[in-house]
Amino acid sequence: MGAYSDGILMVVIAGIGAYLLYRGFHSWVRKPFSLRSGIGFEMNEEILEHPAVDMLEQAGYEVISDKLKVPLTFRVDGEILHSRLFIDYIAVKNGEFYLVRTARERLPMEWTGSGLRRDLLPFLLLYPECAGVVYVDPDQGELKEISLTTEEDEEDESA
Structure with missing residues (x-):
């Protein structure tokens, strides 16, 4: 026994x-999915049909999350101020994460260095391990991949 x-x-x-x-x-x-930034968010796995999703999938991206709200809290002289950033989608291509922004009629993207800095730098700094931001304009049929780089990176690529 x-x-x-x-x-x-x-x-x-x-x-x-x-x-x-x-x-x-x-x-x-x-x-919660955080991409090591310390500012995490939960993935929104219910992906709604949208022309931007179709464009991303045709370009080889896999959309893994729908619209997200990233809460931000600032302390200014002891006073707490709240804000948020909105990420339209999170996509993966070749094992790398991309944050996705879609075109907005009310807030058109200014395709200059200062315009990109104003509109996209907060996302690139919050999630530096992302390969970049993908900008999708379904009305124009445009899909642009934007990444933060340095002049040394540009010299290395041209060599």
């Missing part, structure tokens, strides 16, 4: 261990 009870005890312990591993893995997979 002793060997039989030892076997049952081992099966019970293995079952509990497997359950704990499953719960830990499941919790890790479902935790």
Whole structure:
């Protein structure tokens, strides 16, 4: 009887261990997505039909999250101020993450260095490990990949 009870005890312990591993893995997979910026957000896995999604998929991107709101809190002389950034989509291509912004009629993108700095730099600085921002204008049929680079990077590519 002793060997039989030892076997049952081992099966019970293995079952509990497997359950704990499953719960830990499941919790890790479902935790808020942060891209190491410290400002995390939960993925919005319900992706609604939109021409921008179709354009991204045709260009080889996999859309993994729909519209997100990233809350921001600032402390100014002891006073707390709140704001937020909106990310239209998160997409993956070749194993790299991209934040996606779609064109807005009320806020057209100014395609100058200062315009890109004003409109996109906050996203690139909050999530520096992203490969860049993809700008999608379904009305014009445009899809542009924008990344932050340096002059040294430009020299390396031309060499």
